[in-house]
Amino acid sequence: MSILFLAHTEPDGTLAKSALESLAATVQLAQSLGTPFTVGLIGETPGPAADAIATCGAQKFLTVSGPEFSQARYATDAAAAEALCRAAAATLVTAPATSRWNRVLPGLAHRLGGRADTHVTGVGVSNGQPCVSRWFYRQRMEAVFTRSTRPWILALEGGIAAPWQGAAGTAHPDAVAVTLAAPRTQVTGFEAPAADQQTIRPDAELLFVTGAGWTKKQADGEVKVAEAETLIREFLRLSRSSLGSTKSLVDLGGEGQSVLPFLSHLNQIGQTGSTPRHAKGLSTCCHGEEPHTVGWRFIGERRAISLDANCGWARGKADILYVADAFAVMAKVNALLAP
Amino acid sequence: MSYQIIVCGSLVPDPLQTLEPVTGPQGPALKNEMMLPSWLDPWAGHALYEAARLAGQHAGSKVWLVSLGPKAKLQQVMMTVAQKVPFELVALDGSAGGFTDASETAAALAEAILAIPGLDLTKLLLFGGWESASRGAGATLQIVGERLGITDQFQGVDSLTLEADGSLRILERVEGGKHQVSVCSAPPAVLGWATGSLPEPRNNPQVGMANMRGIMPALQKAKPSPVSTGDITFTSVTLPTQTRTTQVIKDASPEQIAADIVAWIKGG
Numbered sequence: 212m213s214i215l216f217l218a219h220t221e222p223d224g225t226l227a228k229s230a231l232e233s234l235a236a237t238v239q240l241a242q243s244l245g246t247p248f249t250v251g252l253i254g255e256t257p258g259p260a261a262d263a264i265a266t267c268g269a270q271k272f273l274t275v276s277g278p279e280f281s282q283a284r285y286a287t288d289a290a291a292a293e294a295l296c297r298a299a300a301a302t303l304v305t306a307p308a309t310s311r312w313n314r315v316l317p318g319l320a321h322r323l324g325g326r327a328d329t330h331v332t333g334v335g336v337s338n339g340q341p342c343v344s345r346w347f348y349r350q351r352m353e354a355v356f357t358r359s360t361r362p363w364i365l366a367l368e369g370g371i372a373a374p375w376q377g378a379a380g381t382a383h384p385d386a387v388a389v390t391l392a393a394p395r396t397q398v399t400g401f402e403a404p405a406a407d408q409q410t411i412r413p414d415a416e417l418l419f420v421t422g423a424g425w426t427k428k429q430a431d432g433e434v435k436v437a438e439a440e441t442l443i444r445e446f447l448r449l450s451r452s453s454l455g456s457t458k459s460l461v462d463l464g465g466e467g468q469s470v471l472p473f474l475s476h477l478n479q480i481g482q483t484g485s486t487p488r489h490a491k492g493l494s495t496c497c498h499g500e501e502p503h504t505v506g507w508r509f510i511g512e513r514r515a516i517s518l519d520a521n522c523g524w525a526r527g528k529a530d531i532l533y534v535a536d537a538f539a540v541m542a543k544v545n546a547l548l549a550p
Numbered sequence: 551m552s553y554q555i556i557v558c559g560s561l562v563p564d565p566l567q568t569l570e571p572v573t574g575p576q577g578p579a580l581k582n583e584m585m586l587p588s589w590l591d592p593w594a595g596h597a598l599y600e601a602a603r604l605a606g607q608h609a610g611s612k613v614w615l616v617s618l619g620p621k622a623k624l625q626q627v628m629m630t631v632a633q634k635v636p637f638e639l640v641a642l643d644g645s646a647g648g649f650t651d652a653s654e655t656a657a658a659l660a661e662a663i664l665a666i667p668g669l670d671l672t673k674l675l676l677f678g679g680w681e682s683a684s685r686g687a688g689a690t691l692q693i694v695g696e697r698l699g700i701t702d703q704f705q706g707v708d709s710l711t712l713e714a715d716g717s718l719r720i721l722e723r724v725e726g727g728k729h730q731v732s733v734c735s736a737p738p739a740v741l742g743w744a745t746g747s748l749p750e751p752r753n754n755p756q757v758g759m760a761n762m763r764g765i766m767p768a769l770q771k772a773k774p775s776p777v778s779t780g781d782i783t784f785t786s787v788t789l790p791t792q793t794r795t796t797q798v799i800k801d802a803s804p805e806q807i808a809a810d811i812v813a814w815i816k817g818g
C-alpha cells in the first residue's frame with residue numbers, strides 16, 4: 212500500500228487549516244497501517260508550503276507548480292492530481308474536502324480506475340485495511356465501510372483531526388511535470404459581501420441561527436422585521452458569530468430577495484443547506500424541524516429560544532430550550548455584550 | 551445559439567419521513583424503502599428549473615431529464631415534476647438508493663446520455679444537483695462528465711449566465727460564504743447546481759399534459775439498470791443515538807435567560 216496526501220495551497224501560498232487537519236489524519240492512518248506516505252502539493256509556488264510541513268514524516272514530497280495551478284479549476288486540478296497520483300503510484304489518496312478538491316476527486320478516481328468517497332468524517336484501520344465513516348441521507352445515518360478497488364481516494368471533512376503542528380524544514384520536493392491543453396475556463400474572481408457585511412464565518416465559535424419566527428406576527432399583533440434586523444445585526448457584530456438560517460426564512464422573500472437583506476441561501480442550514488462545524492449553536496425563532504436540524508449534526512453544544520415548548524428542539528435536539536420571546540431575550544443579550 | 555441541457559436527477563425520500571437503515575440482500579437499504587413517499591432530489595430540482603429558464607431564453611434549446619430510479623416510483627414523482635417545466639424524460643429502471651455506488655450510477659447515466667439521438671457536445675450543458683439528498687456524495691456528475699470527456703466542470707453552482715459571445719459565466723459556492731466566478735469559453739460543461747435563484751415553479755397542468763405524452767412511453771421503455779453497492783463492504787449503518795436530554799426552561803425572565811446565554815457564549 213502507498214498513501215498520497217494531496218493538498219493545494221491557498222492564494223497566500225500557505226496550507227489551510229483543513230489541509231493541516233487532513234495531514235494529521237493521514238499521518239495517523241499511515242502509522243496505523245505501518246505504511247509510508249507521500250505529500251503531493253499543487254499551487255503556483257508550493258515550495259514554501261512543503262517546507263512548512265517538511266517534518267511531518269512524509270517519505271517524499273511531490274509538487275505541481277505554475278501560474279495555471281493558482282486557480283481552482285477542474286481541468287488543471289484534475290490533470291495535476293492525476294500526475295501526482297501516478298508519480299506516487301498511490302493506492303490510497305487523502306485530501307481535505309475543500310470546494311476545490313470536492314470538485315475534482317470523483318472525476319480523478321474515474322481517470323485512475325479507482326473510487327472516491329467524499330465527506331469522510333473518520334478514517335481507521337480494520338483487519339489491516341483502511342475503513343472510513345461518512346453520513347448518508349444528509350447526515351441522517353452514519354456508515355462505516357471499506358472498499359476493495361484501488362486507488363481509493365478520500366476527501367476528509369474539516370475537523371477530522373486536530374491540525375498538524377510541527378517544525379518547518381526543507382522538504383526538497385520533486386517537481387512533477389503536467390502537460391496541459393490550453394484551459395477553456397478562467398477563474399476571474401470572487402463575489403462576496405463586503406468584509407464587514409459577511410455573515411458567514413466558518414471559524415466562529417458560535418453559530419447563530421435565525422428562523423421564520425423573526426418575521427411572524429408577535430403577541431401584540433405586530434410584525435417587527437425592522438426590529439428583528441437590528442437585533443440580529445447587533446448580535447452578530449457583538450458576538451462575531453456565524454449566521455445560519457432556516458429555509459423558511461431565506462425563502463420568504465422569494466426570487467432571491469430576502470426579507471432580511473443580509474440573508475441568502477448561503478446562510479441556509481439543513482437538508483438543502485449546509486452542515487457547518489461550530490463548537491456552539493444558538494437557535495432563535497426556529498421550530499427545529501428535522502430538515503433543518505440535520506444541518507446541526509456537527510454543532511457541539513446547542514441552545515434554542517422559541518415560544519413553543521413543544522417545538523423540535525425540545526425533543527432531544529437541543530441541550531437547553533428557553534421558552535421565551537427571542538426579541539426580549541436578544542435585546543438583553545446585546546445589552547450585556549455591549550462594551 | 552441553442553443549447554442541449556441534460557439534467558441528471560432522481561428521487562429521494564421525503565425529508566420529513568423517519569428513515570431507518572436495514573440490511574437487505576444487496577447490502578444496506580432503508581426500511582420500507584418502496585413505501586416511503588418520494589420527491590425529486592431537491593438540488594437536481596433546482597438544476598431542472600434553471601435549465602428550463604435558460605432553454606426558454608434561447609430558441610431551439612431543449613431540456614432532458616435523465617433519471618435512474620425504480621420505474622414505479624419514477625412514475626409517481628413525475629406526476630408532479632411534469633407539471634413544473636417542459637422536458638423530455640429519459641428513464642432508467644434501477645435503484646435510486648443512497649448506498650449504491652456513484653460510479654455505477656454514473657456509468658448507466660453516461661450510457662443513456664450518449665444514446666440520446668442528435669446529441670451534440672458543442673451544445674451540451676450537463677446539469678444536476680451538486681449533491682443528492684440520498685448518497686450526498688457529489689460524485690456522480692463528475693464521473694458522467696469524465697465519461698463524456700468534459701473537463702470544464704463546476705460544482706455548487708448558484709448562477710449561470712449564457713453570454714452573447716457563447717461563453718458561460720458561472721458562480722460556484724466556495725468556502726466562507728463566497729462565490730468563485732469563472733468564465734468558460736463555450737459548451738460542453740458540467741454544472742452541479744446548488745440552490746440557484748429560482749423559486750419552485752407553480753404546477754401548470756398544460757405543461758404537465760404535454761410532458762406526460764413523452765413521459766409514459768419513456769417509462770415504458772426504461773432500461774433495466776441494476777446498480778449496486780459495487781466494491782463497498784459496509785461494516786455498519788447506524789442512526790445517531792439521541793443523547794441529548796433537553797432541559798426546557800419555561801418561566802425565566804428575559805434578563806435571567808440573557809445572563810445565562812452570555813455566560814455560556816463567553817465560557818471557553
Ligand SMILES: Cc1cc2nc3c(=O)[nH]c(=O)nc-3n(C[C@H](O)[C@H](O)[C@H](O)COP(=O)(O)OP(=O)(O)OC[C@H]3O[C@@H](n4cnc5c(N)ncnc54)[C@H](O)[C@@H]3O)c2cc1C
Pocket residue numbers: 421422423424425427429456457458459460479480481482483484485495496497498499500501502503504516517518519522535536537538565566589592
Ligand atoms: C425538501 C425539503 C427540504 C428542506 N430543507 C430545509 C433546510 O435545508 N433547512 C431548513 O431550515 N428547512 C428545510 N426544510 C423546511 C423545514 O421542514 C421547515 O419547514 C423549516 O425549517 C421551518 O422553518 P422555521 O423553523 O424557521 O419556521 P416555522 O416552522 O414557521 O417556525 C417558527 C418558529 O418561531 C417561533 N417564534 C415565533 N416568534 C417567536 C419569538 N418572538 N420568540 C421565539 N420564538 C418565536 C414559533 O413558535 C415557531 O416555533 C425543508 C423542507 C423540505 C420539504
